[in-house]
Amino acid sequence: MELQRLAFSFFNGDVASRYWLDIVYGMWVTTYLAAAIVATGLAVGLALAMARSFHFRPASFLIVVFADAFRALPPLVVIIVLFFAFPYVDLAMSAFSATWLALSLVLAAFAEEIFWAGILSVPKGQTEAARSTGMSRLQTLVYVILPQAVRLTIAPLTNRMIAITKGTALGSVVAVHEIIYYASSGASEAGNPTPLTLGAAAYVVLFLPVVMLSRWIETRFAWKR
Amino acid sequence: MLKGIDLAVAEGELVFIIGPSGSGKSTLLRCCNRLEDPTSGSVIVDGTDITRPDVDLNRVRQKIGMVFQSFNLYPHMNALGNVTLALRKVQGLGRAEAEAQGMAALTRVGLAEKARAYPNELSGGQQQRVAIARALALEPKILLFDEPTSALDPELVGSVLKVMRELRESGMTMVVVSHEMQFARAAADRVVFMDGGVILEQGRPEKIFSRPDHARVGEFVARIASHQ
Secondary structure, eight states: OOHHHHHHHHSOHHHHHHHHHHHHHHHHHHHHHHHHHHHHHHHHHHHHHHHHTTOOHHHHHHHHHHHHHHHHSOHHHHHHIIIIIGGGGTOOOOHHHHHHHHHHHHHHHHHHHHHHHHHHHSOHHHHHHHHHTTOOHHHIIIIIIHHHHHHHHHHHHHHHHHHHHHGGGGGGGGTOOSHHHHHHHHHHHHTSSHHHHHHHHHHHHHHHHHHHHHHHHHHHHOOOO | OOOOOOOOOOTTOEEEEEOOTTSSHHHHHHHTTTSSOOSSSOOEETTEETTSTTOOHHHHHTTEEEEOTTOOOOTTSOHHHHHHHHHHHTSOOOHHHHHHHHHHHHHHTTOGGGTTOOGGGSOHHHHHHHHHHHHHTTOOSEEEEESTTTTSOHHHHHHHHHHHHHHHHTTOEEEEEOOOHHHHHHHOSEEEEEETTEEEEEEOHHHHHHSOSSHHHHHHHHHHHHHO
């Protein structure tokens, strides 16, 4: 075992002291990029699932096509297309915007399917009871169906949110100044992979609380039938 | 499913609908508030033809209460929340006013003290009475009951029937799909026997249960009676 060489390569205090500030700045960019993706992705996904529940065939068809396409495409491909191809159709966007939009669309596609499954899991009698009291389809959806559906979606939704917001690392490909961008450029500049260790630590610091929070929300929102 | 039904229910009348499963009882009931859409014909409630395409369905449904076999209470709301939701969102009442009206409805079904209880904390009989209160709170002209006691343990049936009897005494118009024959005998003005999507026979309960014109009705009544 060459523990000393391992320590020199991956836990090099000297290198760490030179690059930790970059990583902290990267954490900030990752955090607000991730927050923007979650907000947009969940909002669009929920809106699409709600639209689908009105059973208007052409709309449902388009929603399914969207959801299937963006669940099938690798997020990296979507980012690259938005960043490198869209300028040719006069839709140039910054690296940050391209990453935000690409990952938001991917999250929206998954979120739509998860919300939709939640909506379907609510027994039909709930809709019938609400409609029989004169509530409209939208009121029934908002006050009766969604509160029940959303509880069931919390676990799969947080898993998906974590998976996709970690995908912000893909933004490094188009030079978004997030954690991995600083970690890998720091590593090549220093000729030492310690900045990657710092990057890994940064992800743990950011995402561990999210994972723990989701566990808490899950127990909090569980209720007996 | 239904093959030409002609049925008029007078104000204040309690009509019982019986018949074998698949005879169209529930479908008929669900046509009365358009949970099911009849392919032809019309359904007239309180002077309004609710099958007309221009009818405001959400408006007329407030006047047509429905009680389901499986209660269908909203599990994420307490009893009072269940009863007041439509009052607030459909009729636009303020919280205080809706809750006063909701408490009055819960009092009528004898569950005022359970206002803050959630459906999973209530027995089946209590849940069904909350469901009745939910329909009552909107002050309907007619109440439709779709097998209201079929999902209940036998010892809980009585409390629901008691509420239904009190409603009947207060002059509520009711259409009940159910096989509670003793209750029908005691409370129904008329019993309608359906089979194969048509009304085979109808009349006073003592007539239908004791001296029906059709042998098919007699057989059915005897079979149900032997299970009760």
